[in-house]
Amino acid sequence: MLFTVLGLCLLLVRPAPAQTAPDAPAPEEAPNVILMIPDGFGPASVTMARDYLRWRRGQEELPYDSLQVGSIRTYASDSYITDSAAGGTALATGTKTYNGAVAVDTSQQAVATLLEGAERRGMSTGLVVTSRLTHATPAVFSAHVPDRDQENRIARQQLRKDIEVMLGGGRRHFLPQSAEESDREDGLDLLQVAQDRGYEVVQTASELNQAEENQAEEESLLGLFSPGHMAYEIDRGHTRQPSLAAMTETAIDRLSSSQDGYFLMVEGSRIDHAGHGNDAASHLRDIQAFNQATRSALEAAREDDNTLVVIVSDHETGGLTLGRNRNGEGIYSWSPEKLAGVEASSGAIADSVRSIRSAGASSSVKRKRIKGTLTRLTGIQDVPTEIVSNLMEVEGPYAVGNAVSPLVNRHALVGWTSHAHTAVDVNLYAYGPGANAFVGHHDNTAIARKLANLMNVDLEALTGTLRAGRETQ
Ligand SMILES: [Zn+2]
Structure with missing residues (x-):
């Protein structure tokens, strides 16, 4: 009896065969x-x-x-x-x-x-x-x-x-x-x-x-x-x-x-x-x-x-997770539409940031250019000052790109726990x-x-x- 019930359960949990041919092919x-x-x-x-x-x-x-x-x-x-x-x-x-x-x-x-x-x-x-x-x-x-x-x-x-x-x-x-x-x-x-x-x-x-x-x-x-x-x-x-x-x-x-x-x-x-x-x-x-x-x-x-x-x-x-805290409070939403405005990978954005940093200009001009580039390539108007400050300083092959990503993640309420x-x-x-x-x-x-x-x-x-x-x- 137990086996019958188990068998029935197994039958019930089998996926609908609608889109898959049910039989394995003959060996040849x-x-x-x-x-x-x-x-x-x-x-x-x-x-x-x-x-x-x-x-x-x-x-x-x-x-x-x-x-x-x-x-x-x-x-x-x-x-x-x-x-x-x-x-x-x-x-x-x-x-x-x-x-x-x-x-x-x-x-x-x-x-x-x-x-x-x-x-x-x-x-x-x-x-x-x-x-x-x-x-x-x-x-x-x-x-x-x-x-x-x-x-x-x-x-x-x-x-x-x-x-x-x-x-x-x-x-x-x-x-x-x-x-x-x-x-x-x-x-x-x-x-x-x-x-x-x-x-x-x-x-x-x-x-x-x-x-x-x-x-x-x-x-x-x-x-x-x-x-x-x-x-x-x-x-x-x-x-x-x-x-x-x-x-x-x-x-x-x-x-x-x-x-x-x-x-x-x-x-x-x-x-x-x-x-x-x-x-x-x-x-x-x-x-x-x-x-x-x-x-x-x-x-x-x-x-x-x-x-x-x-x-x-x-x-x-x-x-990866969808949804995160904002200002210490959990939000019942995430915003896929915020990803639509992004036009370049964070690596490509990092390349632009690096060339702005290496160009001859005053620090305030560079900050303005970095902010403008971030807005143009991510679609985000209100770029936080701390992201720009961080991008003026970080070094290392992946560090600049990794400093770009939080901008979009916070905006779209997307979370990550690891690199x-x-x-x-x-x-x-x-x-x-x-x-x-x-x-x-x-x-x-x-x-x-x-x-x-x-x-x-x-x-x-x-x-x-x-x-x-x-x-x-
Ligand atoms: Zn892999």
Whole structure:
């Protein structure tokens, strides 16, 4: 009787199958998989994006709201709070490891990734990000190193994996030391190596379009659109960089011609960076860019009926919350509309402040110029004197940007508790064949295991092969 009641409860709490195909595919028909990772995107970030949409367009639904199936916990082997390397390694390999680890276990031994498993099965694969391509999240799918800072080594490994599409930033790790933009410590020209291995290399949005038009079937595609990270979405208009959605669409277009299916990882990388900077408007705009990419992925999945889309963050960043005290009193509101007037990231505003500070002018003129710049770029008329005073004094690479952020946060009644990540659980969404396997709350390592099952990939066996073949050098 107890079992019957329990069974009934389980039936009742199963999500409505309306938008997900109820049955996992037969073993021989592994679905295409698009794994979308909004880096540093916690539950409050979801509410922020939805409230903004309600204010702006009277709409309630984010593209993935109806696909929420659960949540994950994100801790690392050595800390309650994960970094993106350990969090990503869990998502990519199913292995719990230490902060800084890139697809290696706690003994620094390589562990196989979903992308490697997909390649081994003959699937096509892709990585699309807005960070450097060698940054933690893309790296954990495509390289094995004991320390995430070994980005030059990561770049070399990435080019050996036969990944069909790689799009993002981070050109500096692919250029030889002699090049001005280079961050390599050797003469390796990895753009040349990529071309020798059959990659078409593109560096601007228009070159990406061009490549899309004259697509040569046999060619793989490497797009490196900036020396470091790509621009924040809020600053992107001043660059020649493609949007995350455009990169995602190109990748899906290319990969879906594969006869044997594909695995694509798409990361909204800079959602996290804006969280680190407590920069609410940039955080929101990068979430919107990610949402647009998600719409494209879901559209492709709805069309072909054999694509599983899983959306999950690696951790929360910044301890974001909506609502805060004002003059010691709690306020039952926050103001998404105040984020609409912000026209630049706090980092870009900080650059303007720095150039005002370094120009030859009296202190009072500089203060006036800083105040004017803040008003012009944030839409806030009554800039408090203490923010201007602070901006006249602070030093350090992130300190100026961090001194800009409180202006908008106080105005919009947005709170942050940290410039780092936090330990809170993050949401999990799934659509398509096998989506029901993701219902519930899981450890972050469960995601890779479930995906590997659905893709008929044996991660443990592949890990053995990797270690035997020393494919990790
Ligand atoms: Zn992260």
